[in-house]
Amino acid sequence: MAENSTINRRIVLNSRPVGAPIADNFRLEEGPVPEPGPGQVLLRTLYLSLDPYMRGRMSDARSYAAAVAIGEVMVGGTVSQVAVSRHPDYQPGDLVQGSGGWQEYALSDGTDLVRLDARMSRPSTALGVLGMPGFTAYMGLLDIGQPQAGETVVVAAASGAVGSVVGQIAKIKGCRAVGIAGGAEKCRFVVDELGFDACVDHRSSDLRQELAAACPKGIDVYFESVGGRVFAAVLPLLNVKARVPLCGLISLYNETSLPEGPDRLGLLTRHMLVKRIKMQGFIIFDDYGSRYGEFQSQMNTWLKEGRIKFREDIVDGLENAPEAFIGLLEGRNFGKLVIRVAGD
Amino acid sequence: MAENSTINRRIVLNSRPVGAPIADNFRLEEGPVPEPGPGQVLLRTLYLSLDPYMRGRMSDARSYAAAVAIGEVMVGGTVSQVAVSRHPDYQPGDLVQGSGGWQEYALSDGTDLVRLDARMSRPSTALGVLGMPGFTAYMGLLDIGQPQAGETVVVAAASGAVGSVVGQIAKIKGCRAVGIAGGAEKCRFVVDELGFDACVDHRSSDLRQELAAACPKGIDVYFESVGGRVFAAVLPLLNVKARVPLCGLISLYNETSLPEGPDRLGLLTRHMLVKRIKMQGFIIFDDYGSRYGEFQSQMNTWLKEGRIKFREDIVDGLENAPEAFIGLLEGRNFGKLVIRVAGD
Structure with a gap:
């Protein structure tokens, strides 16, 4: 053209x-x-x-x-x-x-x-799904998250470009996949179309309780891209030896100053100590650029098999x-x- | 007897x-x-x-x-x-x-x-040195911290049972070892007796600046056992891809409520994202019990060679x-x- x-x-x-x-x-x-x-x-x-x-x-x-x-x-x-x-x-x-x-x-x-x-x-x-967001989901979940069959994987922004892929790969790996998304329509899509086991609306006033109910065995992997009150709901549910891949913090990007107290920095590190949690930030092409081909090959296969929807x-x-x-x-x-x- | x-x-x-x-x-x-x-x-x-x-x-x-x-x-x-x-x-x-x-x-x-x-x-x-504290230093530094020759390793409570071993192993691995300790006498011991490259007094009012001066190339591994204002001084100095093994938080143990704000939880996670930092809590015998023999054998060798003092x-x-x-x-x-x- x-x-x-x-x-x-x-x-x-x-x-x-x-x-x-x-x-x-x-x-x-x-x-x-x-x-x-x-x-x-x-x-x-x-x-x-x-x-x-x-x-x-x-x-x-x-x-x-x-x-x-x-x-x-x-x-x-x-x-x-x-x-x-x-x-x-x-x-x-x-x-x-x-x-x-x-x-x-x-x-x-x-x-x-x-x-x-x-x-x-x-x-x-x-x-x-075949580009940066899908690659972010794939490496963050599999390399940092290391999900094992039977574990519970929770992902924020579950109807979005990254989260939707995280949950579907978690299902392929035999995990319970629980999404967090904004609104009933997105939550229905995450469960009915993408095949997650459950999805919780982050706008709910009972977010903590609803998330706890959706994760009866706690959370083994939390794929973080949001922060803020979503993370606050997740933190007490993290299991011993939980893994938290961290690819974004969208709820914080527009902040102009630190939020009011109390200061929860020590609360987070105490949780990480007592529960022996691993949390790791990553930037997909900087950290995993050499594995882009592996990702594309696997994702193309999954798409052809109808195992990943987008x-x-x-x-x-x-x-x-x-x-x-x-x-x-x-x-x-x-x-x-x-x-x-x-x-x- | x-x-x-x-x-x-x-x-x-x-x-x-x-x-x-x-x-x-x-x-x-x-x-x-x-x-x-x-x-x-x-x-x-x-x-x-x-x-x-x-x-x-x-x-x-x-x-x-x-x-x-x-x-x-x-x-x-x-x-x-x-x-x-x-x-x-x-x-x-x-x-x-x-x-x-x-x-x-x-x-x-x-x-x-x-x-x-x-x-x-x-x-x-x-x-x-041959028991739990030495083992904590050994596994936390080597398995989670993964220090590479030429990198800068900072350790809190550097004259103590764990910290003293962390810094000496860092030196064996070819790193720059910087301690943080309480008071001039402990700092002198850490440098003169244990062979660290530098040691900063955490009671100093200029802790941040002194630590920055002791770490001209930033911090690649921070071995955390303290928390509080020591961690606050360390955080801005952490390099891209830094690792933070977390074995204790002694400065927080006596807290009866969360400290006053602002809330720095998001500040920590933003640092972890932007710098792609890995932070991981561990409990030594729960997580590494099977490697106690390996540790004892190596530590006995180092002690006999005079490479680790205590x-x-x-x-x-x-x-x-x-x-x-x-x-x-x-x-x-x-x-x-x-x-x-x-x-x-």
Whole structure:
């Protein structure tokens, strides 16, 4: 497919958020479509992934990756088609996964690209179940969580891109899978469609009791991506020798100061001591990049066998990315959130 | 050596402490020396180990082991001599390590006993560098901490039974070893006698800055046994992929309620996420019991080679155990605290 415009629309960081991001933190700009130099390709974005980690890139606080500068294009994973190639390995029409960011066209020297099968039926899954979120679920659960058959695995944000995969792999491994999700509709989906054993609504005023009832033998693995009151409900239920892989803390990302006391830091470490708990943070490609092939092979097999299901929440139009992202941090999406930037 | 008394003096739990233990929480009692039944031995206590974990046994809060009941003898590891044997494997005069508790005589069916070499020059070391504290240091550092040559290992309570061994093993493994201890005398001992690279006084008002200065390349392994403001100073210095073995939290044991805010639980988990930190609690014999032989063999070799030094703080007389234990929780001991209950 040839490029069909001379205009590149892009969303840049307009200002840094204080607390929750607002529309004014983003700005839609138009510029010329860039020209690839020698060894470069021009990519036309088909799909843009929206993920919670992007909130960290909007702040200049020290984090695990550099902040986006004011006026710079927002970073993000993309599925793109090669529009123009001056790179020997790529031809126009090739389908690739890359990091083109929140824009319609991007240049690449190829080092960040993974080639996709051009006949792939749903290229957007390269940003979800077959991409970074699925990989996060797979390595965090299996390598850090080490679930054993018969154990109870609890996962937060269970209808989302990562959580939905965590629970389904837990079932494949013979565990009891218990989700935590926001609202009755998501909880029904997690149990009825994804096959979890139970799902608890984190909006419930009885979250602790409902979670305890769903985990009669306690919690052996808690896959953490949320923090806050969800973690507070989980903590007293963790069993001796429990494992807590930690890939995100979405409920904390918009905090502007430490919450009021009492100070529970010592409460957490005492639990970890008395129960001999292991808790470990990880950043998927930094820590496990060498195992991406193993993951993709296994996940493709599971998908073909119908053992892993997924749900996408696809929003049309780059201009709608800021509002969709703001909603993601509030839990308004339902499934993996992807922006369709151009038809494929 | 034959039993030389018909009276067994013992220290029982008189009342549960609220906050720091006081003398009145203990009671010295006298009773008859018990008679061994078939398959039992009567043990005469030579040395009693005093260790911070005993504070947990004095409370009835749920912990990793059962609480001592009011009126029961305080639990504790001991080095004893067999006084009377009705067990086929033991003869009077045999030297054993066991768990006789805070008393002059105890019965055992042999299941909790480890035979010691009767010619051992310092039997009390079976409660220190060659016993539970040394084993805790060895497994926590090597199995959870996984120190690599050139990395920086920081250990709290560095002049104590566990910390002193942690830092010396770190040096054997080619690491920079930095201790934290209470007072100039202990810090001098840690550097001059034990061979740590540096030691910081936790009473200093500039603890954070002094620790930062002692760790110019940050902290790769922090061996935690203290918590509180020591951990607060360590946390910002932890490097990417740092490991935190957690064997105790002595600064928290006397707390009667959670400290005032702000709530730093999320601060800790955010650090763990962004820096991809692993933190893991462990209870030495529960988690690593099968590797006790490996540890003893290695430690004996290091001791013979003069590569591990140790210091004991020996207090004479069972009646002095309560005050010595109260002092232990305040850091008043200097080296492994042991009560000499009877001459050997």
